[in-house]
Amino acid sequence: MAGGCPASRRQPLSLAEVEPGSENERLGVARDSMLCNPLILKAELGKPLRNCYTLPGFDFSYGLYIHRTDGGVPEAIGHWNTVKPRTALVQKMPRDFITMNRGALKAGYTTAHEFNLYYKAKDIRCRDDEYSRFKRCLPKVPADLTYGITARPCTPFFDLLQHKYKELWMEQQRALTAAQQVEKKKKNKVHETRTTFLRKHPLPAKEESFWHLPHLEKVGPHLSTFPDRDARKKAFSASH
Numbered sequence: 166m167a168g169g170c171p172a173s174r175r176q177p178l179s180l181a182e183v184e185p186g187s188e189n190e191r192l193g194v195a196r197d198s199m200l201c202n203p204l205i206l207k208a209e210l211g212k213p214l215r216n217c218y219t220l221p222g223f224d225f226s227y228g229l230y231i232h233r234t235d236g237g238v239p240e241a242i243g244h245w246n247t248v249k250p251r252t253a254l255v256q257k258m259p260r261d262f263i264t265m266n267r268g269a270l271k272a273g274y275t276t277a278h279e280f281n282l283y284y285k286a287k288d289i290r291c292r293d294d295e296y297s298r299f300k301r302c303l304p305k306v307p308a309d310l311t312y313g314i315t316a317r318p319c320t321p322f323f324d325l326l327q328h329k330y331k332e333l334w335m336e337q338q339r340a341l342t343a344a345q346q347v348e349k350k351k352k353n354k355v356h357e358t359r360t361t362f363l364r365k366h367p368l369p370a371k372e373e374s375f376w377h378l379p380h381l382e383k384v385g386p387h388l389s390t391f392p393d394r395d396a397r398k399k400a401f402s403a404s405h
Contacts, residue, residue: 177201178215258290265289 178200183189188207191199199205201217208214269283324330391397 176215177217177219178206258293260284261289261291 178189180195180197180200183191183195183200188209189200201219203217206215206217265284265287266280268287268289269280272283274280274283321329389397391400
């Protein structure tokens with residue numbers, strides 16, 4: 166370690182470099198794989214750690230090697246790898262039977278066999294513009310269609326400052342809560358029976374009348390202690 170910088174790790178240790186009495190000395194059978202295992206290899210006193218991974222030889226080329234095409238620097242200087250242009254695939258257009266039928270009739274052919282011979286002799290194909298997608302099925306575009314991207318509406322700053330969207334959202338939430346409560350009451354509504362109805366609306370109590378003997382129902386008084394009717398009325402008016 167020079168200048169305070171940690172030294173880089175050294176190459177893997179070999180059995181020939183192991184000195185007797187050192188930390189990595191092995192008694193008995195010793196293999197090179199023991200010195201390539203970081204769990205077995207011990208650090209040497211006063212020396213930087215060793216790398217337990219072996220590196221390829223000096224003739225090893227790092228990177229990707231492409232067989233038959235990688236010729237090194239001479240190949241890169243002396244040749245240019247150009248991409249060949251792709252030939253456009255010519256679409257085989259369908260037959261133009263209207264034109265061929267017209268020509269066959271002008272030539273005087275009438276039978277199916279003659280028509281087939283005329284098709285083989287004069288193979289007329291549809292043109293590109295006639296068989297184009299827009300000619301076969303025109304796109305249905307509305308008359309008031311505006312092409313391009315519509316302009317974004319301006320931001321309503323006054324609504325943002327007045328918390329208008331918050332109030333609208335709060336009103337929607339209140340209306341939603343009220344609707345949920347009404348729906349919950351409808352679901353939890355208990356049907357009334359006669360017992361519950363009589364508890365809420367009891368029947369009027371009947372006046373109890375005691376039983377009397379029939380010959381004692383309409384019996385007038387047999388004794389009158391008042392001298393006259395005026396005295397009787399005066400006594401009743403004083404008591405009631």
